Amino acid sequence: MVLAQLGGSIAAALARMGRATVVDEKVLAECLNEIARALLQADVRFETVRDVRANIKGTVNLDALAAGTDKRRVIHQAVVGELCRMLDPGKPAFTPTKGKPSVVMFVGLQGSGKTTTCTKYADYYRRKGFNPALVCADTFRAGAFDQLKQNASKAKIPFYGSYIESDPVKIAVEGVDRFRKEKCDLIIVDTSGRHKQEAALFEEMRQVSEATKPNLVIFVMDGSIGQAAFDQAQAFKQSVSVGAVIVTKMDGHAKGGGALSAVAATRSPVIFIGTGEHLPDFEVFDVKPFVSRLLGMGDLSGLIDKIQDVIPINQQPDILDELTKGAFTLRLLYQMFQNLQNMGPLGQLFSMIPGFSAQFIEKGKEKEGQAKIKRYMTIMDSMTEKELDNTNPKLMNESRITRIARGSGRLVKEVVDMLEEHKRMAKMWSKLPLANRKLNMNNRGSLKSLGNALPPNMLNQLGGLNGLQNMMKQMGTQKK
Ligand SMILES: Nc1nc2c(ncn2[C@@H]2O[C@H](COP(=O)(O)OP(=O)(O)OP(=O)(O)O)[C@@H](O)[C@H]2O)c(=O)[nH]1
Incomplete structure (x- = not known):
């Protein structure tokens, strides 16, 4: 992108x-x-x-x-x-609380990805233990209810809508009431997409908002609309009290900068970004980690989120006790590749690791990325134990590099490239505790997830689980 x-x-x-x-x-x-x-x-x-x-x-x-x-x-x-x-507009958005009913209303231009995003949002919170439900108050576009129904059924989320009722306010109120009674703690109301110029539809949106009294109005913005984003965001903000923004279509060729900067200008925080058409293509947006990733500095908190998503805590083997001391060696890089290969879309994960930029594996080029990792692992398979555990930069001389290249059937240049990449990561990693990132890691379970996903020696280098927790606390308390 x-x-x-x-x-x-x-x-x-x-x-x-x-x-x-x-x-x-x-x-x-x-x-x-x-x-x-x-x-x-x-x-x-x-x-x-x-x-x-x-x-x-x-x-x-x-x-x-x-x-x-x-x-x-x-x-x-x-x-x-x-x-x-x-x-960063400097004010956090409302976040739903488990067990306490919240109403979240989605607004946005036609085709911005609103309906898709409602389901992604519901699914995100469902995976966090919420009990979400979807209400389709889009009576404007034929087929909108069917689309929501289809998405919701696929994600196993209860939904409410009507083929015959044409008053969106009525549907919204009925849906919210019903799901309140059913003890849903996150009721999501999808409204019709509208154009900036359509005054009547804006009025309708205002009425839905007044009738359902949402705790949060989320404005869904297409990331690929560039500079036009600014006017759109302002127009919506003037009609309803937009409390947060989700920027969609940040995959593909979306320039994204237009939407992101327009959002900043309207002073509503971006809370998620959409990075594809499917449910998992949805990422929490947190400014500092985002900028870190953008500049190839890594995003540990995003990595932790992802790890929690893909490996349920109770299925994780407790490897924390087996830790041994060590530096960021090639062996650690190898272990990291091994662990991460089990963890789902590689493109998303790799940009979160300190030292990897998003370019290491570009979105949509995961296949090439996988091949690169395989190549690196094949090269490392031809190294001796001493080379894998080496911490002396002078050890890797010409004859060793030539031998490794021959042994792995790769070019000398590819071996050199891989060694450079490792060096860069090791350097980045050594700087990590100083990085000014917001991390919220007081939870022992989350720490364990991270610990299990990182190569053991790397964690040990940080002082084990306690050292990691202290580091996280330190970073988390730094001023945003
Ligand atoms: N590539 C990509 N496509 C997306 C993303 N989010 C949504 N889409 C696609 O964008 C198209 C429009 O999405 P919808 O969810 O129907 O949009 P909508 O805003 O609800 O449309 P209206 O109901 O007409 O307002 C669909 O083809 C989606 O699959 C995204 O993050 N990336």
């Missing part, structure tokens, strides 16, 4: 700046130019790009920095901070 390119371009601009012998105003200006260009190409609004640029420049005052300050680091932090600010 184009956002991966955006991340790649910004990361490349920062890397180029990092390689400059002296970081001065000229180097900073070049770096900012490159970042601005990348943002514009991703369809972020000109005004937003101008502000981002000015704010970074304002934060990084090279002349005022004390001697010995790491200027590269200051610039890097300013860029990350500014990208986060661009995407």
Whole structure:
């Protein structure tokens, strides 16, 4: 997706700046130019790009920095901070509570992916132990009820709607009442898609909202509409009190930047992004991890979420007691590949691992990604025990590399590439505790899931389960 390119371009601009012998105003200006260009190409609004640029420049005052300050680091932090600010309206959205009835109403343009997203949202919470239900208050589009019915049945979620009733307010109220009685704790109301110009439909949406008194109105926005997103988001916000946004179609060729920056301008947080047509193509959106992933810095909290989704806690073998001490060796990388191969869509997972950028395995290119991992594992299969556990960067000399290439039937260049990739990840991993990311990991079960998915030695390096918990707490309490 184009956002991966955006991340790649910004990361490349920062890397180029990092390689400059002296970081001065000229180097900073070049770096900012490159970042601005990348943002514009991703369809972020000109005004937003101008502000981002000015704010970074304002934060990084090279002349005022004390001697010995790491200027590269200051610039890097300013860029990350500014990208986060661009995407973070600073107020959290309402989140449903298990056992307590909540009504969530979905609004959006026709074809934005609203109905699909309602089901994904319901399914997400169902997997978290909620008891959700869907109400189809779209009486405008023929076939809307059938679509919702089909989606809901597939996801095994109760639904309510009518083929004959034409008043959406009536259906919405009846549906909400019924599911309240049935003790559903998350009642989702899908409304008709509408165009900005259709005043009557906007009025209808307002009435549905007034009658059902939703705890949250979610605006569903098509990520591929680019700059037009800004006007759309504002038009909806003026009619109903939009409390959160879900950006869909962030897969494929969606530029995404337009939608994301427009959302920031309307000051409603993005809570999820849709990354495909199917139920699992739905990701929690959290600004800091998102920016981290975008720049190839990893997203541990997303990884944890994913791990919890795919491996039920009670089915996980307790490997935590078997941990041994060690560094981020090739053996650990091998184990990581092995564990992650069991965990579902690789593209999503890999961008969450510190050191991997989203480009490592692009969305839609999972097959190539799998082949790459297989290739890496074949190469590692031709290494000796000593090489796999090695921590000395000088050990991998020319003759060893040639032998490994011959043994695995791969090119010398491929072996070198893999060693480079490992080096980059090891470096990134060693920096991880300093990363400024929001993680919510006080829960022992979640920690175990993460512990089981990470190579044992890697966890041990962090001080075992307790060390990991402390690190998570530390990161979680850092100011957002
Ligand atoms: N690629 C991709 N397609 C999506 C995503 N979300 C929804 N779609 C597709 O977008 C199309 C429109 O989705 P719907 O859910 O019918 O849209 P809607 O907003 O409910 O439409 P109206 O009822 O007309 O307002 C469908 O073909 C969906 O499969 C996504 O995240 N990625």
